[in-house]
Every structure is written in structure tokens, then in C-alpha cells.
Amino acid sequence: MKAQAAKEFQVLAKSKPEISLEQHIEDCLVILRQLMVCFPNLPFHEHTMFWNILFYCVVFHDTGKAHPGFQGILYKLSESKAGKWNNQRHELLSLYFIQQSNLPHINKEQIYYVVAGHHKSTDDIYRNIVRTYDKSYGGFTDSEGHLSFEDECKKLWKNKVWKILSKYEIYQKNEETLDILSTIRKIYDSSYQPSNPKYIWTMLMVGFMKQCDHLASSGVQRLYKLSDADFSFLFKHPLYTHQQRSYNCLGNVILSSPTGSGKTETSILWLKHQLEIKGEGRIFYVLPYTASINAMYERLDSAFSQQEHYVGMLHGKLSQYIERKMSSNEDKSCTEEEKQQLIEDFKTLVTPMKIVTPFQLLKHIFGLKGFEKGISEWSGGYFIFDEIHAYDSTIFAQIIVLIEFCSHYLEVNFFIMTATLPSFMLEILRKAIGEHTRIVADENLYNTFDRHCISIESGRLEDSLDIIQKDLNEGKKVLVVCNTVEQAQHVYCNLISESKLLLHGSFNAEDRNNKEIILQKEEIRLLVGTQAIEVSLDIDYDTIYTEPAPLDALIQRFGRVNRKRKKGICICHVFDTSNDKDKYIYNRVIVTRTLAVLSDIVKNQSGYIHEKDLQKLINIVYPIWEEKQKNDFECTYQMLSTGILTQLSPLTYNEKTEESFYQQFDGVKVLPISKKQCYQDYLNAHQFIKADGLLVSIRESRLYALLKEGGIENEKFFYETDKKEQIDSKTIKVIMRKYNEELGLLINEEEKIIDSAFL
16 A cells, blocks of 8 residues: 555545544534534633634544555455555554644644544553664664654555545645654643643543544534423422522532432432533432432433433443343343443433432542543533431542532532431531532421331340231231341341341342342342332332441431331331441441430430431541541542542553552442353353343452452353454453352352353
């Protein structure tokens, strides 16, 4: 593919399917024009200049692909016909066209920076230059020695590229050569840290460039927006006072109102007003747990639109949820490609609202690869925090740093709502978001939400199963909540009911999803579980028996009893004695304070809990951090804040992977040994989402203990790829413990299976 052959080919940007450079640029510009509409509130004044420079970045970003060696790869030509590519970076060759263009010199260095880094980090780019073009570097092993950047640029299909660029009134102005090493040194030696006035400008420039490239390459042509008509569902019922006040507020709000008082609708009313007055911005509805995200997604997705997916979601088990949801859709069968496309849409800017866990946001301020894209989505956006159950001081510190970063650099607006949050934590939160309106539901409303009466039971729950069984025999719907999986399994096995179900965190996604479906469709008379119950589906029981736990956890558990407030006053039984292993789950000082508060309620109020008193009770249980919590909060806050100031720089990535980031919160995924054959079958059928759905999370500390005793082994599973006669593999941690669909992972029961298929 020399000069003669070059006339017979158009410049390609992609090979599968074949997409020309010209078409790819146009596809990227389609996204750019929509970004300009979806992000009118950039956190600086020079909006027109910003979008103009980004326009040129988009136009130039892939022009370096016009090298005959690269085109030979796309056209599947031999090196003898096309010439060698030598593993160069096309981004660097694109700088040749920028250098010789008629663009103002003042803008060129910004465009160099963004174009050179739209795939790789600054370190990776610099290493590639040194290895490929710098003759003083001794590590190059190619028989031809180091390449000349100038000579490689001469090989480019220049006429074809300048013809494409002329469509955008970009012309060749000079024939200056580019010293690639000194150019990259100069632009990457620029310190784009928070102290630099151009910090957030550069961050968003890189992020939006990647958005344009990735969305266009994915075939996305439209970014959705919410219209005024989409909010019509909010006005079907009269508004509470706190809802009307929130609707009238412009700017940040912290709301306190009882669970069940329409907090979600309140936040969407606030959002509607912000969009009307302040303009477009992407919306992030933040919930602490996966189970509650699934339920909220279904609720808001159906409320906003029956036709389009205006609402997306992100959490660690998204693939399994989509697999289950779309596979069970009786009205429409979905292909694997359609499922994967929906997952990709949820991960992108396509949907204007996303339901997310805090960790989906936090990962970006930890600097994981591609964080610029994530941060660019936040610009001028709206964050709704629904119940900050961040009594974990480490996670709360991370959320505070996130809020401060978004408030200071990105002009994000916040709506934070809670039923109960200790006053000292509320004060930290108020300082983090800055200027805001504080709204509290009126006392008359709180009084209508009284629905529970406490009964303190002596001893341990497992020693009083007879009184629980008595309620079951009398026909009551009974909820039992334990603090550990092992305890929940024991209690479940020793209670008798024709309709019972066990729910905890040691089920794989496949079985957990099946249980959630059963809870929705069937009347389960006995539900036994762990903290997973606190954030489960919309369930409503007659009474609860629970092991002792902190007050905030108990309040969430009580919320699953008499949920719809149609049963009068229901009894909530709390046992006063913990099990030995509970000390690893909850702080005993907090649990002791909780039991003292509940005992006072029993003594002075005949056990009746008044919703209006919950804030006062929470402040008694959590007057201030415990010493360890205080140290954890301050240490985490300082480390993350300092990390942002010194390390969160565009095109500089944390080496930690996304998988290892989530491990600190979700534990480690393992495959029960009895599921090996099923896992292999799913891989053979290329049903990778279903295969991952067989894995179970265990704590990292448990992992190390099992590794020491040989209870976990790394195993490699092989399967054929889509390409004929090519084999790929996955390495999985297999746990030698029993597992079944009814009880989940039985961590104390060893199981070994000898299967010749895996020898």
C-alpha cells in the first residue's frame, strides 16, 4: 500500500464494521453537539472557547490512523503490501496534522494534550515515545532499530487527511516538523492539579473527548433528556408541606422526613424545578445498597417513560440484574447483544438519570482508569442522596470528600434526604455542601407515622424460637433478622412454616434474584435474613424478631413491619443478648446504648416508638464518633483529600483496578465447588453474565483464612471463543464449601468433589 495503492483506499477509523475516518469524525461531532446541549452549566465562563477547542480535538484525534501500516492492519493486508506499523501510537502521529494546521498557536498545545492522551496515560505515551523513537534508549529490539518520527510522518496519507480536514476549514499552513519527545515532555510536564486554574477545564476536555470517541464508536447517536411532561406523575396526589417547600427551593437542600413520607417524589419535585431554572445536567440518584437500587430503578423507569430508558443504573451486579430482568420479559425476547447494549447504555451518558451506589461515584476520585469520563458527567449536574446510611466512618469520610470536590470544582447541586442522621454527622454534611436550605417535615406528619411498639426479650434469639413459632402457628407473617449468615441459616432450619424463605448476602446473584422474584409474587409467611433484609424489596410483615443491633439498623428493620401503616400498632421484638460473633459486625458500645434507649421507651412510653423522637434517640446512641471511628474518619478524609490535591490529575491513573477497588467494599467473589460444572457449561455457551451470577461474595479476611487451610483454590476454566479453534480462559477462586439454593453458602461445611472433567 505505497503511494499508488493509497489512491485505492479510503482512510479507515475502524475495521469491524468498516467505518471511514471521515464518518467517525462526523459521528463524534454528533455526540459533541449533544454534549453542548446536555451540559450548559460548565464550571467556568469561557463556554464557547471550551467547546470550540474540543471540536478541533475531535476532528484531529484519529488522523494519525492514516499511516499505511495502521491502515494495512484495518484492511488485513500483509506488511509487504502495507508497510510496518511497529506498534506506534496513532494519537502521536495525529499531532503532525495539528502542528501544520492553520489553528492559532495558543490552542495547539491544549489540543496536543487531549489528542495525545485520548487512549493512554501520560506515562504510557511517554514510554512509547522513548521506546519507539528515542535512539538514546537501549531497549528497542526491532532489527531495524529505532524509528524516525519525522520519517513515519512522511508516510502518512497526508492529501487524504487534509481533504477531510478542509471540510472543517482546517488547512495546511506550514511543513514544520515536530520534535515529538520534547513536545510531549513540554505538554505533560504541565501540572494539571487542583491548584492549576486550568485544572477542571483540562479534566473536562479530556473527559468529553473520550465521551465523544467512545459513544460514537459504540454506535450511540442520541443522548436523552427529560422533558417537563415526564414529571407529570408527581402531581397525582396533594403535596405534603415539605414536598411543596422542596419544589420551591433553588439550590442545595437537606431534607429530614419520616420513611414512607414520599421522600423520593420530594427529591424529583426539587429536580424538576432545578432543570426548569438552572438548565440541563446529568442526574445521579444515590442509594447505599444494590437491592434498593434495583427496586428504585424499576419504580422510576416506569414513572418517567414507557417508551425510552430515561433512567439507568450502575452497581456491581448490574449484568446479573439485566440478564434476569430481560430474560423474564414475557412481552419481548431479547438477544445477548440487546442485553449487552442496555448494560453499555447504563454505563454511558445515554440516560439522563442514573441510580447508583456511592462507590460508582467514589471510584472516579480515586483516579481509576477513565475517571475523566466519569467526572465530566458530573459537571453542572444534580446529585440526590437517598438515606446516607454511612455510619461506617470510612465510607462517610469518602462521601464527604466527594461532595466537597463536586461542590467546589463542578458546581453540582445536592438534594440530601434522611430519616435519621446523627447531628454531628449532619453538621459535617452541611459544611461539605456549603450554602443550602434545611427542610424538616412538620410534626403533625410525623405523628401519623407512629406504627411500632417495642418489646425487649431476654436472652438470645436462637434460644427463644418457641415464641417465634407460636406467632407463626397463629397465622402471623413473621420477619426474623439475625446479625450473621450462620445464625440466620440456623434459625431458618429450626422454624416450621409451609411458606418460608431465607435471604442473606451469601447467595449467588442467580439465587438471590430468584428469591426476590418469589418475594414479589408469593406470600411468604416466614422471612429469615440478615442485614440484607434492611434494604430489601417492598415487603410488609406483621411482626419482627431481631437480634440486638445499632438503632439505625433496627429502625430500618422495623420499617419492614406494618410498612403501609394499615395494621394499627405492630410489635417489634428485640432480644437483649448478642452472640459472640456479633462483635465482628457491630460496635458493642453502640449496641449497649441502643438497648438502653429502647428499654427507656418500654419503661416510659409502654414501648411505643414515636417517629418524631427518632432524631433525638439517634443523637443519644451516636453523640459523637467513637475513638476508632473518629480516627478512621479523619485519616480517610485527610488521605483522600490529599490524594486529590496531589494525584488526581487528568491522564494520570491509579494502578488499582476497578475489581480491587470494589473488593474493599463488596468482598471477594468465589465459586462454590458444587457449581463448577454449571459454570463451565455457561462459559461453553458464552453466557458469561450467567456464569458470573454463580459467584458468591466472602469477606477478604475470610478469604485469607481459607487460603491458609486450603479451603480455596485458584482454578482455570477454558472455553472456545467466537473465533474458531481459539481458546480463552478465566481464573476463578473455587471454595471447598457446601452450597445450595435454599440456604446459600455453608461456610463451615467442607465439600470436595472429584470430577474427571476438571482433572
